[in-house]
Amino acid sequence: MMEEVSIRVAYDSHIIDQMTEEEILACLMAESIPKHTVPSKKATPRENQTQQQDDHVDRYQRENRQLQQDSLRLEQENDVLAHRLITSKISLRTDLDQAEDRVNELTKELLKTRKRLKNAEEEKRGKEEEAAQLKEVFSAKLDKAEQEVKRSSGIISDYKQICSQLTSRVERQQAAHREDLDKLRNAVLACSCCRQALDSPVMEGFGSTAPYQRSISTREPGQQRDQETEPDQQTTGTREQDQEKVCLSGQVTELEKELAQTKLQMVEAKCKIQELEHQKGVLQRDLQTARNSWLSKTVSSIRSAGGGLQSSSLPSGRASAMGRSLHGLPLSAWSSR
Numbered sequence: 001m002m003e004e005v006s007i008r009v010a011y012d013s014h015i016i017d018q019m020t021e022e023e024i025l026a027c028l029m030a031e032s033i034p035k036h037t038v039p040s041k042k043a044t045p046r047e048n049q050t051q052q053q054d055d056h057v058d059r060y061q062r063e064n065r066q067l068q069q070d071s072l073r074l075e076q077e078n079d080v081l082a083h084r085l086i087t088s089k090i091s092l093r094t095d096l097d098q099a100e101d102r103v104n105e106l107t108k109e110l111l112k113t114r115k116r117l118k119n120a121e122e123e124k125r126g127k128e129e130e131a132a133q134l135k136e137v138f139s140a141k142l143d144k145a146e147q148e149v150k151r152s153s154g155i156i157s158d159y160k161q162i163c164s165q166l167t168s169r170v171e172r173q174q175a176a177h178r179e180d181l182d183k184l185r186n187a188v189l190a191c192s193c194c195r196q197a198l199d200s201p202v203m204e205g206f207g208s209t210a211p212y213q214r215s216i217s218t219r220e221p222g223q224q225r226d227q228e229t230e231p232d233q234q235t236t237g238t239r240e241q242d243q244e245k246v247c248l249s250g251q252v253t254e255l256e257k258e259l260a261q262t263k264l265q266m267v268e269a270k271c272k273i274q275e276l277e278h279q280k281g282v283l284q285r286d287l288q289t290a291r292n293s294w295l296s297k298t299v300s301s302i303r304s305a306g307g308g309l310q311s312s313s314l315p316s317g318r319a320s321a322m323g324r325s326l327h328g329l330p331l332s333a334w335s336s337r
Helices: 002-018 021-032 045-190 201-206 210-218 221-228 231-311 318-328 331-336
Strands: none
């Protein structure tokens, strides 16, 4: 029964589709006008039965037409709903495709960002290893330079102490030699034969002989005779003292040369230390610059990745759920996946 009704409704809808709007409107107007029949005469029972049957037929026809109108209206509503359903399906499919494309793009960007982050971490580890090696090398060189400076300062202090000792010794010997030379000079001036040697240009550097001559002239004749017996012994002692003075002056000259060489080595060591400190400062600045650039690159890449994820707005349905799941995951969860 239901199949017959559905077939009839489909046939009626087909017929209505073939009819024009004017025909449909005319049918509706004709059906809306009531039909009243005025009996002209008294009806017979048979006529009454026929009239009742006609009334039933008319009622059934009216019900049929009403059902057809309802069916037509339902068909139209069904068509509208089907059109809306198809349109919504198409729009949802389009939004879903766009969301999937956006997800693919974000996945590619995420992979690229992870790759860049991995490369940056490897570069950072390499820079840190290189910096550690450079620090070790420079610390070793700096320790070596400090040891050389300490050794040089120790040598310099030893040389200064030796030079001070030698200087004091030379001063004492010079004082003793002056005393001996004064004695010798007095003895020579006491001798008449040695005065001519005292007047020679060699002895002029030791000072004027007038004071000694005046002192000799004031001495007694007995003292002069005693002093004339001593010139030979004093000349031999003077020669030995002169030789010792020459040796000491040679030693002092050698010590001065060694001291000058030590000072030169100390200056070179200080220059090397300054150069190493300058290189250390340059390397520290380069290392700091590399760290800052790596940090800025990492932060910018992470920010760009986070901004790309936040700027993506997915539509309704499955796309919105996928967007919420993507926004809810942190970067560590993505890297673990």
